[in-house]
Amino acid sequence: AAGVIQSPRHLIKEKRETATLKCYPIPRHDTVYWYQQGPGQDPQFLISFYEKMQSDKGSIPDRFSAQQFSDYHSELNMSSLELGDSALYFCASSLGRTGVEEKLFFGSGTQLSVL
């Protein structure tokens, strides 16, 4: 079965650079979530989108932005990168329609290293 696809798998950036992470949800899933997991930390919710509209916001820094496109894929844009942004970034997708209980399917993540 098709899973959530994230690209790139690994990304190395310098401080103050920008990065764009991409997420392709499971076909027919209309909801996308972004999570950040620092070394030895638990996943932290950043932001989510339902039907291309921002739905919920967690601890996403102002330097980060995200959007969901008409084909439901999502991109997380990160600017002015800091060393502390080095982390695993997970995307998850689900069916968010009314009457459907949330069950999130996660991708394999993007490992971002900021040098």
Add this chain to the structure above:
Amino acid sequence: DAKTTQPPSMDCAEGRAANLPCNHSTISGNEYVYWYRQIHSQGPQYIIHGLKNNETNEMASLIITEDRKSSTLILPHATLRDTAVYYCIVSVFSGGGADGLTFGKGTHLIIQP
């Protein structure tokens, strides 16, 4: 404030049942109990969820106490591949929205050969 409390780590012998407890004493009437697990550096994986009745699927069983203040995840025949961090999460059924699940401190389950 944490909505769930789990032991930080547990050991279980391979082939035995692994019973992972979770306390959620402040759970609201419309909140579900979800269990996810994360095998080292992989994306979290959904296991099971329930509202008030016990649930079973191909991966595990979920036992929720009658007062819903605690639950137990049961892996009936643990294998080495079940070694992972297990997260118990309470979340409102959003009914069409996309509220993010909040991962707290889970239980690191280690299956011993």
